[in-house]
Amino acid sequence: xxxxxxxxxxxxxxxxxxxxxxxxxxxxxxxxxxxxxxxxxxxxxxxxxxxxxxxxxxxxxxxxxxxxxxxxxxxxxxxxxxxxxxxxxxxxxxxxxxxxxxxxxxxxxxxxxxxxxxxxxxxxxxxxxxxxxxxxxxxxxxxxxxxxxxxxxxxxxxxxxxxxxxxxxxxxxxxxxxxxxxxxxxxxxxxxxxxxxxxxxxxxxxxxxxxxxxxxxxxxxxxxxxxxxxxxxxxxxxxxxxxxxxxxxxxxxxxxxxxxxxxxxxxxxxxxxxxxxxxxxxxxxxxxxxxxxxxxxxxxxxxxxxxxxxxxxxxxxxxxxxxx
Amino acid sequence: xxxxxxxxxxxxxxxxxxxxxxxxxxxxxxxxxxxxxxxxxxxxxxxxxxxxxxxxxxxxxxxxxxxxxxxxxxxxxxxxxxxxxxxxxxxxxxxxxxxxxxxxxxxxxxxxxxxxxxxxxxxxxxxxxxxxxxxxxxxxxxxxxxxxxxxxxxxxxxxxxxxxxxxxxxxxxxxxxxxxxxxxxxxxxxxxxxxxxxxxxxxxx
Numbered sequence: 001x002x003x004x005x006x007x008x009x010x011x012x013x014x015x016x017x018x019x020x021x022x023x024x025x026x027x028x029x030x031x032x033x034x035x036x037x038x039x040x041x042x043x044x045x046x047x048x049x050x051x052x053x054x055x056x057x058x059x060x061x062x063x064x065x066x067x068x069x070x071x072x073x074x075x076x077x078x079x080x081x082x083x084x085x086x087x088x089x090x091x092x093x094x095x096x097x098x099x100x101x102x103x104x105x106x107x108x109x110x111x112x113x114x115x116x117x118x119x120x121x122x123x124x125x126x127x128x129x130x131x132x133x134x135x136x137x138x139x140x141x142x143x144x145x146x147x148x149x150x151x152x153x154x155x156x157x158x159x160x161x162x163x164x165x166x167x168x169x170x171x172x173x174x175x176x177x178x179x180x181x182x183x184x185x186x187x188x189x190x191x192x193x194x195x196x197x198x199x200x201x202x203x204x205x206x207x208x209x210x211x212x213x214x215x216x217x218x219x220x221x222x223x224x225x226x227x228x229x230x231x232x233x234x235x236x237x238x239x240x241x242x243x244x245x246x247x248x249x250x251x252x253x254x255x256x257x258x259x260x261x262x263x264x265x266x267x268x269x270x271x272x273x274x275x276x277x278x279x280x281x282x283x284x285x286x287x288x289x290x291x292x293x294x295x296x297x298x299x300x301x302x303x304x305x306x307x308x309x310x311x312x313x314x315x316x317x318x319x320x321x322x323x324x
Numbered sequence: 325x326x327x328x329x330x331x332x333x334x335x336x337x338x339x340x341x342x343x344x345x346x347x348x349x350x351x352x353x354x355x356x357x358x359x360x361x362x363x364x365x366x367x368x369x370x371x372x373x374x375x376x377x378x379x380x381x382x383x384x385x386x387x388x389x390x391x392x393x394x395x396x397x398x399x400x401x402x403x404x405x406x407x408x409x410x411x412x413x414x415x416x417x418x419x420x421x422x423x424x425x426x427x428x429x430x431x432x433x434x435x436x437x438x439x440x441x442x443x444x445x446x447x448x449x450x451x452x453x454x455x456x457x458x459x460x461x462x463x464x465x466x467x468x469x470x471x472x473x474x475x476x477x478x479x480x481x482x483x484x485x486x487x488x489x490x491x492x493x494x495x496x497x498x499x500x501x502x503x504x505x506x507x508x509x510x511x512x513x514x515x516x517x518x519x520x521x522x523x524x525x526x527x528x529x
Contacts, residue, residue, distance in 0.1 A: 034509075041511050052516045063512050076512040082351075084519040088512060093502060095519055099351060104495075106502050121505075161509075170510055186513050240503050256503040265500040285493065288500075288517065303500040 030131040031122065033147055033163055038119060040168035043067060047200060048140075048191035049079070054184040054286030066196040073201040087203050096205045103207045105214040125260030128152055128235040129159075137162050139171040140188045149261070154178050155233045155310045156262050157287065167193050175287040177307060184286035215246040222253045222268065228319035229266050231257035233310055236264060257314075264304035264314055271299050280315075282308055296320035332362040494518055 047064040060079045065072065071090040078084040085096040095104040134146030144162040151158050158180070162172040173186045220243035222229060231238065236257035244252045252269040271294060280293035289308040292301050293315050300318045304311040332355045339352055355362040498518040501507070506514045 037509055041509055050513060052513070059516065061513075061516050065511060074512045076515050078516065078519060086512065086515050086519060088515075093498070093515070095498065097519065099354060101354075104498065106498055173510060173513075186510065244499060252499075254499060256500070258503075258505055261505055261509070263500065263504040263506070265496070265503065267496060267499070283493065285497070285517065288497065290493065290496065301496060303496050305504065305506065 027126070027131065030133045030147060031126065033133065033145060033168075034122070034131065035119060036168035037161070037163050037170050040164070041170070044167060044169065044193055045196040046167075046169065046191060046193045047196055048188050050186055050188045052184070052186055053182075060189075064196055064200050066198065066201045068198075075201040075203070085203055085205065087201065094203065096203055096207065098205055101210045103210050103212050105212065107215075107217050121258075121260035124235060124237070128156065128259050129261070136165070137172075140191050142166065142171060142191065144171045153234060154307065155236075155313075156259060156306050157183065159261075164191070169193070175305075213246070215244040215250075215252075217242050217244050219243075220253055222255060224323070225253070226321045226323045227253065227268060228321070229255050229268075230314075230317055231264065232313050232317045233257065233259075233264065233306070235259040236262075239263070262305040264302060264306055264311060266314060266318065267299075267301040267303070268295075268318070268320075269299050269301075271297050282312065284308065291315040293318075296322070332359075333365055336362055336365045 045065055045067045047062065049060060049062050052059045052061060059081065062077045062079055063074070064076075065074045074088045076086045076088075082099045084098075087094050087096075091107070093106040095106070097104070129149040129151055132148050132150070134148055137144050137146050139162050143165040145165055147161040147163060149159040149161070158176040160172075160174040160176060161170055163169065164171050169188075169191060170186075171188045171191065174182045175184045177183050220241055222241060222243075236259050238255060239258050240254075240256045242254050244254060250269075252267055254268075255266045257264045257266075280291070283290040283292075288303060288305055289311045290301065290303050291308070291311045291314075292299065294300070295318050298320055300315055302311040302315040302318075304314070332352065335352050336356075339349075352362070498515075501515055501518050504514065
């Protein structure tokens with residue numbers, strides 16, 4: 001193959017990745033668009049329907065967000081299969097599972113500070129992804145701007161996004177593996193921006209007589225408890241370290257690492273009461289991978305929006321030494 | 325004990341075989357939670373399934389092997405499907421169930437080797453009265469399957485590992501999602517993963 005042909009092929013490949021984008025290196029504009037998506041997500045009121053696609057599965061949900069001075073409320077309703085619903089307020093997250101008659105309450109673990117994560121870490125983020133603007137596209141009858149986030153290594157996934165030209169809302173988000181194959185996809189089929197009434201974000205279920213599952217979440221120092229945990233993934237910095245407690249005996253440590261976009265959680269808990277050794281193993285849930293292994297009478301579970309090899313790498317480096 | 329034509333029967337059979345539609349898990353577990361009949365069905369089908377796999381059913385060592393099998397079962401991370409055998413034992417179920425009932429009655433009183441009477445090896449001696457799926461909002465992990473205690477009158481087949489993983493998976497995902505920056509670009513949408521019956525491709529050792 002001569003130089004010109006090789007050059008042409010390389011050019012073709014790069015064009016394929018950027019979807020034929022003529023202005024592939026417009027980093028400041030791409031960065032501005034990411035910020036715009038972030039602003040829209042944090043500030044707008046809207047209601048819309050999206051399809052979540054993962055492997056053979058397609059599931060439609062309605063998402064509603066109501067911004068108000070009293071505090072923003074978001075509600076997610078799964079429209080296919082068994083009804084399920086999640087409501088998020090400034091006080092945390094409530095999952096309504098009517099078939100199991102169960103309400104799961106999460107306190108958000110101080111999530112107030114987290115929306116600021118992305119802009120604050122934009123510089124760090126851009127060290128690990130190449131962000132490029134692509135051509136205009138159309139999703140849910142709305143014009144949108146395509147944006148690709150190509151990872152610079154195999155420790156993280158890539159993303160192909162499309163942001164509403166009018167509002168900045170993300171209309172489509174595809175997670176791509178190292179072979180550039182989608183592992184999961186969120187696509188809006190309908191989106192209405194604007195006034196949302198308070199009733200639209202009210203949960204439809206009365207939970208009297210339901211089982212309530214609730215855990216308290218507070219900051220922790222897992223190193224003091226004997227844990228040696230590191231991300232071992234370039235660019236993944238620790239963003240939180242907590243312990244979750246429910247009941248007298250259930251206590252789980254959690255450390256979360258993030259590169260600014262993807263996150264990896266390390267959960268550690270006692271294996272007390274177990275007589276059989278636990279086999280280690282991996283579970284794939286679309287764009288999320290999970291790896292479980294036993295470390296010194298404890299179970300370590302790593303959950304990450306990363307390729308399987310990355311969660312395994314994190315899990316394999318976890319050490320435990322019982323404090324003296 | 326009569327199982328009869330309880331509406332859950334087919335679904336429980338599918339669950340035992342690992343062939344139940346994931347979306348129906350909640351319904352079946354609800355039934356298992358609340359109602360004695362489905363629970364008996366569940367136990368009976370497990371015994372039948374085990375019996376059909378074990379051709380030397382009536383040999384002297386069966387009960388010991390059965391107990392060992394139950395004790396070992398929790399470490400099987402992805403129980404295999406047995407589609408070929410299903411039709412066979414469904415067809416035989418009427419005849420076999422009588423034998424199975426007799427077997428259960430006997431097994432239930434037979435102490436498992438090396439343990440306190442009525443307690444399976446591998447089960448803690450704590451006072452969990454029966455297999456429970458009351459999960460905390462935190463992660464139940466892969467542990468609950470170890471909490472099978474066998475009451476003198478009620479042998480409980482272990483819940484399938486894969487199902488427990490599905491439930492625990494959602495708890496882990498919820499705990500993870502609370503801190504993921506993905507929310508700052510996508511709002512609530514990524515939370516859909518935390519309440520769904522995920523397609524889990526299986527535990528791999």
